Amino acid sequence: MIEVGILGASGYAGSELVRLLVQREDVQLNFLGANRQAGSAVSDLYPNIYQRLIQDYEVVDLQDPKTFNGLDLLFSCLPHGQSQAAVAQAYQAGVRVIDFSADYRLKSPKTYEGWYNTKHAYPKLLAEAVYGLIELHRQAIEKAAIIANPGCFPTAMLLGLAPLTQAGLLDGVPSIIADCKSGLSGAGRNLQGHLLFTEVNENVNPYAAGVHRHTPEVEEQLHRLQGSVQTQVNFIPHLVPTQRGILASLYVQAQEPITEDELREMYQTFYKGASFIRILKEGIYPQMKAVTGSNYVDIQVQVNERTGLIYIFVVIDNLIKGAAGQAVQNMNVMFNLPEETGLTAIGLLP
Ligand SMILES: NC(=O)C1=CN([C@@H]2O[C@H](COP(=O)(O)OP(=O)(O)OC[C@H]3O[C@@H](n4cnc5c(N)ncnc54)[C@H](OP(=O)(O)O)[C@@H]3O)[C@@H](O)[C@H]2O)C=CC1
Ligand SMILES: CC(=O)N[C@@H](CCC(=O)OP(=O)(O)O)C(=O)O
Numbered sequence: 317m318i319e320v321g322i323l324g325a326s327g328y329a330g331s332e333l334v335r336l337l338v339q340r341e342d343v344q345l346n347f348l349g350a351n352r353q354a355g356s357a358v359s360d361l362y363p364n365i366y367q368r369l370i371q372d373y374e375v376v377d378l379q380d381p382k383t384f385n386g387l388d389l390l391f392s393c394l395p396h397g398q399s400q401a402a403v404a405q406a407y408q409a410g411v412r413v414i415d416f417s418a419d420y421r422l423k424s425p426k427t428y429e430g431w432y433n434t435k436h437a438y439p440k441l442l443a444e445a446v447y448g449l450i451e452l453h454r455q456a457i458e459k460a461a462i463i464a465n466p467g468c469f470p471t472a473m474l475l476g477l478a479p480l481t482q483a484g485l486l487d488g489v490p491s492i493i494a495d496c497k498s499g500l501s502g503a504g505r506n507l508q509g510h511l512l513f514t515e516v517n518e519n520v521n522p523y524a525a526g527v528h529r530h531t532p533e534v535e536e537q538l539h540r541l542q543g544s545v546q547t548q549v550n551f552i553p554h555l556v557p558t559q560r561g562i563l564a565s566l567y568v569q570a571q572e573p574i575t576e577d578e579l580r581e582m583y584q585t586f587y588k589g590a591s592f593i594r595i596l597k598e599g600i601y602p603q604m605k606a607v608t609g610s611n612y613v614d615i616q617v618q619v620n621e622r623t624g625l626i627y628i629f630v631v632i633d634n635l636i637k638g639a640a641g642q643a644v645q646n647m648n649v650m651f652n653l654p655e656e657t658g659l660t661a662i663g664l665l666p
Contacts, residue, residue: 318647320346321391323391324416329393334369335364340657345369390414400437403419412462413463415464418432423442425439445463447537449537451478467638468634469498469553473564476566476629487546491547492567494567496562496565500558517557561604561633561634566629570619583617601629602615603665607632609633611633611644633663644658
């Protein structure tokens with residue numbers, strides 16, 4: 317039995333994690349932490365899991381050593397900034413932790429402070445954290461004490477760009493365009509900004525173009541693959557009126573000729589054995605809906621021989637592969653379980 321505790325269980329990402337874990341016989345939920353929702357019943361807030369959970373959300377005191385008694389793993393689904401101390405306390409108590417926030421994703425405290433306008437109080441711990449993208453860092457994840465679960469947009473962008481980068485096809489490319497769309501649950505339950513139905517329904521708009529905080533996260537990972545600081549990412553997120561889902565459309569100027577068949581084969585080879593990556597057949601474009609409710613990642617590649625541009629399209633469910641599903645995948649690998657355990661549901665379509 318894996319005994320886990322969840323902080324931020326009442327949020328969208330945390331509740332998706334609860335939904336995935338209550339269906340597991342080999343996982344025990346020791347506590348479900350919350351802030352404003354503390355004291356309310358889980359099933360009042362999330363009636364979809366009504367019959368499974370009768371416990372209430374609670375305020376979790378991480379200063380109390382009893383909190384960590386018997387705990388094998390802490391999930392922190394807190395907002396960035398709030399997670400820093402929680403992760404450090406779990407680490408100091410010898411409990412492994414998976415952090416959903418961005419607090420431990422960047423290796424440089426200076427970069428973190430620059431993009432998040434928050435000082436990092438535990439800069440030494442950044443070296444301990446493993447970036448939890450299993451398709452790239454499996455071996456380190458197996459042994460990790462701290463997992464920095466990747467951001468939802470970076471998950472889609474990096475899975476789309478990794479094969480190309482690994483093959484050296486991004487070398488010498490000064491910049492790429494990452495045109496991304498996200499559903500509304502990406503903003504969390506505690507509504508950031510003006511996500512009123514009347515404003516977002518039947519509407520699409522870009523935001524934070526070129527200045528979104530996921531930019532350094534993607535660049536840092538790409539540069540690790542490139543072996544040096546090279547390609548810059550123009551990341552332009554858009555809000556679309558879906559509940560869930562991310563579509564990343566990535567545009568890269570090819571430096572040398574490559575055919576679409578060669579490119580597709582390169583992706584198939586790179587992701588051979590990757591349980592959740594589906595490289596689609598020629599002519600089929602990925603759709604958000606096809607992965608909604610699942611941990612799958614659908615990818616298509618295309619070469620425009622006229623313009624020399626490579627197109628890569630990636631879809632994920634932001635709350636599953638972009639958050640809770642990826643975290644469960646990491647947990648499975650950390651505890652020597654088959655990676656797919658509890659994650660094999662397929663998407664909901666229509
Ligand atoms: N939504 C998404 O698609 C994704 C989210 N993430 C990351 O996951 C984390 C959670 O995001 P999300 O679920 O969307 O956000 P929500 O706003 O929906 O949830 C935030 C959670 O944190 C709790 N919380 C906030 N402040 C405190 C505090 N001071 N003490 C204790 N609990 C607190 C809230 O409790 P309460 O509601 O009771 O106040 C709630 O449970 C973030 O770091 C986010 O960046 C990562 C990938 C994708
Ligand atoms: C639609 C929307 O608002 N999305 C959020 C994504 C937030 C998120 O989930 O952040 P992490 O993945 O870094 O944890 C945003 O753009 O800020």
